[in-house]
Amino acid sequence: MGNGMLSQEEIDALLRGTVAPETxxxxxxxxxxxxxxxxxxxxxxxxxxxxxxxxxxxxxxxxxxxxxxxxxxxxxxxxxxxxxxxxxxxxxxxxxxxxxxxxxxxxxxxxxxxxxxxxxxxxxxxxxxxxxxxxxxxxxxxxxxxxxxxxxxxxxxxxxxxxxxxxxxxxxxxxxxxxxxxxxxxxxxxxxxxxxxxxxxxxxxxxxxxxxxxxxxxxxxxxDSPAPQKPVPAKAQPSPQPQPVQQQVQAQPRPQPAQPRAQGSMPVQPAQFTPLKPTNLTVSQDNLGLILDVPLQVSVELGKAKKTIKEILELGPGSVIELDRLAGEPVDMIVNGKLVAKCEVVVINETFGIRVTDIIQPNERIASIQ
CATH class of the missing domain: 3.40.1550.10 (CheC-like)
Structure with a gap:
């Protein structure tokens, strides 16, 4: 049955009932x-x-x-x-x-x-x-x-x-x-x-x-999992037969204007705070001594450039990257990620250094933040 058709021997066997078709x-x-x-x-x-x-x-x-x-x-x-x-x-x-x-x-x-x-x-x-x-x-x-x-x-x-x-x-x-x-x-x-x-x-x-x-x-x-069922409220008890109106008015006190209180819950009241009074605080210069030894990270930024992943992967020895700053322009002195001063690069005993040429004013730093 290799070609999908029954042979004559298989047909005869089926007619005799001795062979069942197989997969x-x-x-x-x-x-x-x-x-x-x-x-x-x-x-x-x-x-x-x-x-x-x-x-x-x-x-x-x-x-x-x-x-x-x-x-x-x-x-x-x-x-x-x-x-x-x-x-x-x-x-x-x-x-x-x-x-x-x-x-x-x-x-x-x-x-x-x-x-x-x-x-x-x-x-x-x-x-x-x-x-x-x-x-x-x-x-x-x-x-x-x-x-x-x-x-x-x-x-x-x-x-x-x-x-x-x-x-x-x-x-x-x-x-x-x-x-x-x-x-x-x-x-x-x-x-x-x-x-x-x-x-x-x-x-x-x-x-x-x-x-x-x-x-x-x-x-x-x-x-097939059943959807979560919403809780079925308890069946309401039948209300008592209404009494005459005059009796109801006499029996029911006048409700007070108050928030409903859930059964078993604690009473909740608005928080009360003592009013704040303005005080004149003076900052002593001596307090700066507490942080004078805190280290700060100082770095100098020559310039920036944006490159794609493809351009970065193509870099090799001798590659040149053009920055967004002209030659001779002041460089930035960055302290803990904040621009603090403009500087020029100098050489001191065969090592690089910087000379501060301009301090960024506080109002300029605040404007940059805003």
Missing amino acids: PAEEPVVEFSDMEKDAIGEIANISMGTAATTLSQLLGKKVDITTPKVDVTNAEQIRKDYPIPSVIVDVKYKAGIEGSNFLILSQRDGAVIVDLMMGGDGKNVSLELTDLQISGIGEAMNQMMGSAATSMSTMFNSLVDITPPKLVLNDMAGGNQEFVQPDEALIRISFRMVVEDVIDSILIQVIPVSVAKGMVSKLMGTM
Whole structure:
């Protein structure tokens, strides 16, 4: 029955009732219902939607991750369907869920993501990823899956946490035995990921069936749990028969204007304070002696410059950084982070020093604070 059709011998055996049809060994039956597929798809859709928002903030570009497609497969089939050089991101759960799952994205997508994180435009990237780029992809995936775990915590009404993702560069066509067994049943969740005009490809999330069933069970348990009931007030006792109006007026004293007091609570009264009286305080100069030996951090600032991560990483011996100050301008003397004076740089016995040329007035410092 290798071609999907019964042989004549098998037909004859069935007619005789001696052989029952068997499921082919290479295609084991996996019990994962359509309802479970819909549930795991909903979990993935919500969690990846949150992850897309996180990735968008990291890249500074709009990220769209479409509604997922869910199917049951195995590692061998994934290798056949996704043979390009890939970045495999292994994400293990350490709280809330037992097991792990992994993401598959192309090495080109990984290179584009890390290039955008470093201030590039994401175009004309190289597939030869350096250790620094791999670390950058790992940080992006860590933040994405961390936000996805937070989203699942809300769905499951219990804490879900992950360990830092582990990245492996892999040619899927060559096999990958590190994360899953070849014959292990897997849930494949396929997303279309679009990052403006630089990425339009498929992002794959792979979850072992046992882990996926645990997720579905948690979701169903949350949905089936009864909503918290509001306390039902005690049934009111029947009121006594009304008496004549004249008797009621005589029996009921006139209510005093006071706040209602809850049964069993302590009486509460407004706090009373002694009025403050203005006094003339004089500050003795001798009190300064108490803090004269307190050390202060004094530094000199030549100037400032703003650089992107990409520009910083390109620095090397001999690189020149242009500051926002002209040559010959006074430098700033900073005391504990506050500008105190303007100075000029001098040389004293072959070491640098500064000569104070102008003291910043107190009113100028107050104006800068305001």
